[in-house]
Amino acid sequence: QVQLVQSGAEVKKPGASVRVSCKASGYTFTSYAVHWVRQAPGQRLEWMGWINTGDGNTKYSQKFQGRVTITRDTSAGTAYMELSSLRSEDTAVYYCAREAPVYKNGMDVWGQGTTVTVSS
Amino acid sequence: SYVLTQPPSVSVAPGKTARITCGGNNIGSKSVHWFHQKPGQAPVLVIYYESGRPSAIPERFSGSNSGNTATLTISRVEAGDEADYYCQVWDSANDHWVFGGGTKLTVL
Numbered sequence: 012q013v014q015l016v017q018s019g020a021e022v023k024k025p026g027a028s029v030r031v032s033c034k035a036s037g038y039t040f041t042s043y044a045v046h047w048v049r050q051a052p053g054q055r056l057e058w059m060g061w062i063n064t065g066d067g068n069t070k071y072s073q074k075f076q077g078r079v080t081i082t083r084d085t086s087a088g089t090a091y092m093e094l095s096s097l098r099s100e101d102t103a104v105y106y107c108a109r110e111a112p113v114y115k116n117g118m119d120v121w122g123q124g125t126t127v128t129v130s131s
Numbered sequence: 132s133y134v135l136t137q138p139p140s141v142s143v144a145p146g147k148t149a150r151i152t153c154g155g156n157n158i159g160s161k162s163v164h165w166f167h168q169k170p171g172q173a174p175v176l177v178i179y180y181e182s183g184r185p186s187a188i189p190e191r192f193s194g195s196n197s198g199n200t201a202t203l204t205i206s207r208v209e210a211g212d213e214a215d216y217y218c219q220v221w222d223s224a225n226d227h228w229v230f231g232g233g234t235k236l237t238v239l
Contacts, residue, residue, distance in 0.1 A: 056217055058228035072227045106173055117164045117179035124173055
């Protein structure tokens with residue numbers, strides 16, 4: 012069964028960093044790029060960036076450039092998203108999603124989401 | 132940055148046809164994906180590249196795209212179709228994915 016399983020909820024103080032993991036199973040991890048998308052309460056989905064799991068190349072949204080780092084561990088089949096200098100506006104559900112070339116780069120498999128709460 | 136505009140809500144009776152629009156400047160020149168999202172769940176891809184359907188998605192779902200508007204059409208709407216629907220395109224000028232604001236589909 013193809014799935015992405017994310018790490019659990021996090022509560023962080025302003026200024027701190029958070030790292031969310033996304034473990035793939037049921038397919039060849041390095042054959043599909045992984046994207047990170049977040050959704051603040053009542054807001055639209057917001058793309059943060061992606062990683063080519065084969066060669067490790069990354070691309071970030073300009074909005075998060077300098078604060079977000081996406082990495083992967085191919086031996087563990089896991090992608091990671093780290094967001095630094097957290098502020099209250101970063102409170103959101105963070106999703107990882109697989110990009111499927113067969114679906115013209117549509118994101119066909121999503122993790123269950125990780126709630127990150129930033130509060131003093 | 133490229134902006135996608137969706138109506139906040141659409142209501143439809145069971146068995147009827149729902150049409151959800153996604154407006155953007157010359158969106159007809161872009162490839163559009165559509166997702167649905169139910170409360171507390173992750174998004175699900177329902178239409179890719181304007182009109183393609185992943186294998187698990189019923190034929191009742193279809194898409195079109197022309198000019199400044201892309202449209203998701205759901206035929207013979209069922210209660211289980213009630214969800215938020217989002218469109219998505221690649222903004223090549225800024226090198227990033229953009230989502231619409233979402234449309235809440237209510238089945239009356």
